[in-house]
Amino acid sequence: MHSLLNLLFEFAFFYPIVMSFFWISGGLYYYWRRERHARPRTDPPPLDDAPFVSILIPCHNEGDNVHETMAAAMAQRYPDFEVIAINDGSRDDTADKLNALARQYPRLRVIHLDRNLGKANAMRMGALAARSEYLVCIDGDALLDEYATHWMVWHLCSGQRVGAVTGNPRIRNRSTLLGRLQVGEFSSIIGMIKRAQRVYGRLFTVSGVICAFRRTALHRIGYWSDNMVTEDIDISWRLQLDHWDIRYEPNALCFILMPETLKGLWRQRLRWAQGGVEVLLRHSRDLLSWRKRRMWAVMAEYLLSVAWAYTMALIMLLYVVGLIVPLPTELRVNSLLPTWHGMILAMVCLLQFAASIIIDRRYETGVGRNYYWMIWYPMAYWLLSFATTMTAVPKALLKRRNTRATWVSPDRGIR
Structure with a gap:
C-alpha cells in the first residue's frame, strides 16, 4: 500500500513536468522546422488564384463589440471575400448596429435569428448562406488580423484533405493579474500544445x-453539433475521425477578450473541461478502430490529464481524512504544501515560458514583460485544471442527452 501511495505522488508530481517538457520539445521542433525561416506575417505565400472566401461571425449580445469586429474583418488584405454576421437572438442593440453596418459595408450580409439557439446553430446557418467553399470563422468580439484570412486560405488551398486551419489567438485585455497570466498562457501553453x-x-x-474550414469537409460530417457545450472541440474530433487534416497557422492572428475575474475564468474553463469530457464520451468507441489510431495520442493525453486530476483529489482526500481520524502510516499524507517539488515545477514553467518567448517574438512584441507574473502560473493553471476537471466529469455524465447548448454571454474582462 505504501508503494501505491508513492506511485500516486510520483504521478501527481511527474505528469505536469513530463507534459511541459513534451510541449517544449514539440514546440521547439515545430519552430525549428516550420517557423524559423518562414515568411514574415506581413508577406504571406502568394495564391495563384485566390478563391472567394466567406467570413462568418456569429453574434449574441455583441452590441459593444460589433463595430470593432466588423471593421477588422473588412480590413482583410485579401482580394475577394464576403462577411456574414449571424445575429442569434440578441436582446441588446446588436441587430440595429449590424443593420447600420450592412448599409456602410457592401461586403457585409446580416442574418437575423429570432431566438437564441446557440453558436453551433448560428454557424450552421452562416455556412448554409455562404457563397464560398472556404469559411473563416471568428467570434463576435474578436479582431481579425488583416493578413489572417490569406494565411488560413493558403493552407486550405494547399491540399485537398486539409479540412480546417486554426489560428493564433492573442489576448488584448491585460489590465489585471489574471489578464497577464493569460497572455503567458496563450503563448507558453496553448500555442506550445498546438x-x-x-x-x-x-x-x-x-x-x-479563429479557424477556417473547407465546407465540403463540414458537409460530410454534418456541420457543428448543437448539443455539445464546446462545438469547436467536437468539430475538430469529427473532422479528424473522418480523416481530414487540421493545421495550425501561428501567423493567422486574432485579438480576443478574455475573462479577468475569477468567476468568469471559472465558467469559461469549466465549459472547456466539460466539452472535452463530452467529446471523449461521445467518440471513445469510434477511437477503438485501428483506422483511427492517429487520434490515440490525443485521447491518451486527455485521459492522462483526467487521471492526474483524480489522483490529486485522492491525495487531498487522504490528507483531509488524516486530519480527522488516524490513518495507517502507509495512507498518511503529511502535507499538501509544495516543498522542493514546487520549486522544480516553477522552474520548469519558467523554462517553458522562456521557450515560448523565443518562438512568439515573431508575432507579438513585449510578451517578455509578463515573464515575472508567470511565477504564479503553475499554481493558477494546475489548480484550475484540477478543479474544473473534477467538476466537469460528473457534470458531463449527468447531462441530459440532446440538450441544446445555447449562448451564455461570457466575462469579457476589464478594458
Whole structure:
C-alpha cells in the first residue's frame, strides 16, 4: 500500500513536468522546422488564384463589440471575400448596429435569428448562406488580423484533405493579474500544445475564436453539433475521425477578450473541461478502430490529464481524512504544501515560458514583460485544471442527452 501511495505522488508530481517538457520539445521542433525561416506575417505565400472566401461571425449580445469586429474583418488584405454576421437572438442593440453596418459595408450580409439557439446553430446557418467553399470563422468580439484570412486560405488551398486551419489567438485585455497570466498562457501553453500536437499529427481542438474550414469537409460530417457545450472541440474530433487534416497557422492572428475575474475564468474553463469530457464520451468507441489510431495520442493525453486530476483529489482526500481520524502510516499524507517539488515545477514553467518567448517574438512584441507574473502560473493553471476537471466529469455524465447548448454571454474582462 505504501508503494501505491508513492506511485500516486510520483504521478501527481511527474505528469505536469513530463507534459511541459513534451510541449517544449514539440514546440521547439515545430519552430525549428516550420517557423524559423518562414515568411514574415506581413508577406504571406502568394495564391495563384485566390478563391472567394466567406467570413462568418456569429453574434449574441455583441452590441459593444460589433463595430470593432466588423471593421477588422473588412480590413482583410485579401482580394475577394464576403462577411456574414449571424445575429442569434440578441436582446441588446446588436441587430440595429449590424443593420447600420450592412448599409456602410457592401461586403457585409446580416442574418437575423429570432431566438437564441446557440453558436453551433448560428454557424450552421452562416455556412448554409455562404457563397464560398472556404469559411473563416471568428467570434463576435474578436479582431481579425488583416493578413489572417490569406494565411488560413493558403493552407486550405494547399491540399485537398486539409479540412480546417486554426489560428493564433492573442489576448488584448491585460489590465489585471489574471489578464497577464493569460497572455503567458496563450503563448507558453496553448500555442506550445498546438505546435507539439501538430508534430505528432493531430490537434485536440481548433481555436473556436479563429479557424477556417473547407465546407465540403463540414458537409460530410454534418456541420457543428448543437448539443455539445464546446462545438469547436467536437468539430475538430469529427473532422479528424473522418480523416481530414487540421493545421495550425501561428501567423493567422486574432485579438480576443478574455475573462479577468475569477468567476468568469471559472465558467469559461469549466465549459472547456466539460466539452472535452463530452467529446471523449461521445467518440471513445469510434477511437477503438485501428483506422483511427492517429487520434490515440490525443485521447491518451486527455485521459492522462483526467487521471492526474483524480489522483490529486485522492491525495487531498487522504490528507483531509488524516486530519480527522488516524490513518495507517502507509495512507498518511503529511502535507499538501509544495516543498522542493514546487520549486522544480516553477522552474520548469519558467523554462517553458522562456521557450515560448523565443518562438512568439515573431508575432507579438513585449510578451517578455509578463515573464515575472508567470511565477504564479503553475499554481493558477494546475489548480484550475484540477478543479474544473473534477467538476466537469460528473457534470458531463449527468447531462441530459440532446440538450441544446445555447449562448451564455461570457466575462469579457476589464478594458
